[in-house]
Amino acid sequence: MLYGIAAAAATAALLLTAVLTALLRAPARRLGIVDRRRQRTVPQCGGIAVAFVTCLVAAAGEWTGVAPLDGGVRELLVAGAAVAALGLVADVRRVKARLLVGGTALAAAWVVPYGELGFGGGVLAAGWIVFVAVGFKALDHADALAGTVAVVTAFGVGVLAAAEMMDGLAALLSVLAAALTGFLMHNRPPARAGLGSCGALFAGFVLASAAVVTRTGHEPASSAGVLFSLTALAGADVVLVLLSRRLAGRPLLRGGPDHLAHRLRRLGLTSCGATVVLGVGAFSGVLVAVLAHLGWVAGSGVYWVAAGALVVVLGLLRVQPYAPRRPVNTQVRAQLRVRNG
Template sequence: MLYGIAAATTALLLAAFLAALLRLLAQRLGILDRRRQRPLPLLGGVAVALVTCLVAAAGEWTRFAPLGSEMGRLLIAAGAVAVLGLVADVRRVKARFLVGGTAVAAACVVPYDDTGFLLGLPAVGWIVLVTVGFKALDHADALAGTVGVVTAFGVGVCAAAEVMDELAVLLSVLAAALTGFLMQNWHPARIGLGACGSLFVGFVLASSAVMTRAGHDPLSSVGVLCSLTALATADLVLVALSRRLAGRPLLRRGPDHVAHRLRRTGLTPQGVTVLLGVGAFATVLVGVLVHMGWAARSGVLWVGGSVLVAVFALLHIKPYGPRRQPSFPVGGDARPPAQVRSSQVSGQLRVRSG
């Protein structure tokens, strides 16, 4: 207990300090997200991933909180995913490489002894889905970090209920590191999580949730897992439906995520983050209560129905502006201006030659 409190406090302070230092380094090296309204340094995820791994490794080294083989494998796989995300932050990487690398890492952490091979494959797919979902949540200041803290506490409670103390300590350290990072990421953000941090956080949370539900009833596990990560999956569903209906490429970035649409209703950036944080807390709470047997399994159905209603409601908020059409003069020559000028120039040449 005392070690968990000391580890979480250390992670919080280290992450806040390291994020401030890496902000200056990212500015000097030009590792910036230039697709926002203002260039944003992108090494905040390095601080979260590095502090989480270092504090967890310190527990193993001092023997106060030995990791065990499963936790060690989880941290190694999550570190590999973080490195892959860092490469994507520094230079452009195709989405299929991110998804493929995450799938390989997920296949290494699924507890096949408890799930079996047939259920292990869907578990790998679900880990990849949630990991990509957390990367997609990193489209607004403090959103991915806030949802990550809430989810980490929820999954940590589930892990403690399963007497998985090492996993519970790891999740508390992750939550504390994210809290320290949020000191630099709250609107207006001074540093961003980036693909490195968002993939790392999503991978650790999704993998930990799978470990806590391994060996339970598969149908109820699906409901609990979806409740624990409802916001990330809802954002992915919303974006996919929106771009499909608009005929836009699925991988093209656009202002069509949950936070973007809520901003169009008049909410402030801070208000959007708080509202979505409260929503994530509600769904995570239902998942925790159902996992511990303190609520009926039908609770996850209410979560699923509420998420679907919210997605279809947000679809009615149009995120895309009208396409610009070329303006032609009313009456007279209906050809584009470039063709009109070209014909005028050719006519003048014929007159001079004549």
């Protein structure tokens, strides 16, 4: 009975998100809520639809009593909505990165179960939630990539929640996965709508927070491995970008064509091909995490995921994403010294 209700709610979320995303495309263009990708502009309205519909369907289930949310799930959803609102502000106007990170950290600190994890474990869990949320925001640089990885991760975390008999959380994740699928109807290459900071931060935050909740009470080391495997692709993208910019002497927070999908395209893959390859990589990590959580594979299986992520990062680090700097001749240097006194 419960799974039938969850399926109906997920279907409603998929259809509502698909329709709302289409309706918001024109207003987003008029308001300038767009992102430029390869000489074209993409309205960043999909995230608004995903966050709004997910919260709406979940709230409707709670209000009608058909699919009530547990206390912890309710707090998680409220915190996720706050993160989505912060992301929407960033989509509408320029917001400093530290404000986004700080706001997400406050929301994460609110939902972390300190009673079971302890203060130190709670701080680490909150930091990991922020890292994953930022990682999903970074993935929203290529058509269909962030949405695909989020859908795969949502199904994986939903299986973990169902295995732990957390029915309310499993229902919420199914609704989120369905809403993201409805958004992907407009996000397949060439994308007609993007997630934006609103949707990417919301999806990453909810998924990471739900994963922490499902692993609460398990052995810390194995939990760390499962959580890493669930979001290995987003983590690998962040590490690759930070290492690349550090080695190149570029500002860490300045955008650039140095993400996983960018480098795969430089190796000859099409935009769709890069998304498929990365989607398969995300699925592989999620599958190992689910099997490890269910006890069907040894916990050491996550080491293979870590090794694979390390190989990918080191291998793609050799792909040069930046244009070579133009040398400055001696005469220009002399003129600059004269101008600068």
